[in-house]
Amino acid sequence: MLKLGFIENIKEHALQVVQRSPVYDWFLSQQECARFVVDLSDNWPGDSGRGRWFCNNALDCKGALWQAQDSLWDEDIPFEKHAEHLQSFDWLRDLKALGGDMGRLKARDSVRSWIERHPKYNRFAWRSDLLGARITNWIKLYSFFGASADDHFQDLFFNSLNKQFKHLGACLPENYYSFEHLHALIGYIYGGIALQSQETKLEKGLSLLDEALPKLILSDGGFVTRSPQDLVEALKIILDLKTALKSANYPLPAAIEHALDRGIPALRFFRHNDNKLALFQNTQEGNEASLGLVITRGGVRGKTWNSLPVTGYERLNLGKAVAILDTGKAPHSADTRGLHASPLAFEFSYGKDRIFSNCGAHPTDKNWQYALRSTPAHTALTVDHRNAFEIKENNYIGRMALETKVHREDIKQGTLVSASHDGYYTVNGLIHHRSLFLDQTGDDLRGEDTLTQTIETEYSHDFAIRFHLHPTVKASLVNNGTEVLVKTRTGIGWRFFTKGAILTVEDSIYLGDGCNPRKTQQIVLTGRTKSNVKETTVKWALQREG
Secondary structure, eight states: OOOHHHHHHHHHHHHHHHHTSHHHHHHHHOSOOOOBSSOOOOOSOOOHHHHHHHHTTEEEETTEEEEOSSOGGGSOOSOHHHHHHHHHTTTHHHHHHHOHHHHHHHHHHHHHHHHHHOSSOOTTTTOHHHHHHHHHHHHHTHHHHTTTSOHHHHHHHHHHHHHHHHHHHHSOOSSOOSHHHHHHHHHHHHHHHHBTTOHHHHHHHHHHHHHHHHHHBOTTSOBTTOOHHHHHHHHHHHHHHHHHHHHTTOOOOHHHHHHHHHHHHHHHHTBOTTSSBOOOSSOOOOOHHHHHHHHHHHTOOSOOOSEETTTTEEEEEETTEEEEEEOOOOOSOSOOTTOOOOTTOEEEEETTEEEEEOOBOOSSOHHHHHHHTSGGGSSSEEETTBOSSOBOTTSOBOSOOSOEEEEEEEETTEEEEEEEEOTTHHHHOEEEEEEEEEETTSOEEEEEEEEEEOSOOSOOOEEEEEEEEOTTOEEEEETTTTEEEEEOTTSOEEEEEEESSEEEEEEEEEBSSSSSOEEEEEEEEEEEOOTTOSEEEEEEEEEEOO
């Protein structure tokens, strides 16, 4: 019997042949060229600096700049994320932020250039997620770049938009388990709202949205990929759609309100007291003002949650201290290409000082992305220099935790969270248990990491427990190398000490914002299990001085 994957590849190849054919292009063109029946708008601020770069044929993708020698549309972009960013037209709002005619005319010329170079189906440019994002941006920002254009541009624009919209309807995802799938569906709904006589397609899109949103925004508010950054982007898209439906005087589906009611508190959960994001699962800190705008527009009030049990995170928040723990839960999404191998990793901050952190994420570079997904790039424990989850060559996750356990106690003296994962079980029979205790003042964080041997073996195993420090924190060994003095940028001193491991301070890197890694330090605890001992335990503590 042929393997299912092989059959799917054959079907995909056959579909590509059909979609590239003149007959399919003729099919897409056989329709009335619908115009807009409602004027929709874009509600997020652009960056005039990025817009100015774009006018000079330089594409800024999340801080990584790529300079074209000539037109951006006439060169093969060597970086996948830049190519996706260009095709999505997300940069239109940056041109709008420039103000005046320079940005407007550049935007109009770019839309025209895209249409002339992509008159029919193209596997990359017409990929469903890029198609959905582009349709959405063209519709939302049309009043900026297209409303004042001549009739020739209008005809060119609407002919292309209608063809893309028709193709998108034919290639909508069958399942919804990623941010890319959401982009495709939202683009289809926007077309249904804005284009004339598309009510049936709008109803179809909203029906699919009713099914998709509960799968994408989980019952505790986290995003299906477990990424705080993906959650932010999803909430922005949902908020925009809510505004668009109201502008068109269309009833608001209950699924949208339910998603916001869950997602906004979850977003607050992932913020440290500097109002920026914790660095879990391919996430950088983000922009404080932008995150605040999402929360404000969401309009959901209430206390910040302590647990996201379905997504797999716990938050300890006492005094001025915040600790956020990834409990290592397997993702609900089938797309694990961005998943970090970081079970039981945590971050710790005090006031606006970040102290323990993960190393972060890189927005564009694949080599950095691969390295930053590894277990050693997190405040976590590694065994035998091996990732806790297997990151395969195709970027998917192979071996991962099959069972995770979490127990939480909120008592008068403080909060205790205990968790475990079996990510190493299939390779060496070990279970990792981690306990975090934060006292009621927030001045005393204590931890315990235990490796439990579940099978009899004659082998011992090396382990390392890393505590990556934020670049604004300085660490130095004191007391004959048995303790570490930690100094934050606000001048607060902390003392770190341990029992059961060798203590060192080593170099590390930080990619919490932008594309350039910053030098920093890490506290590392190393040791070795014994073959005849069932449990190996390391205790550690971080206590505020004075």
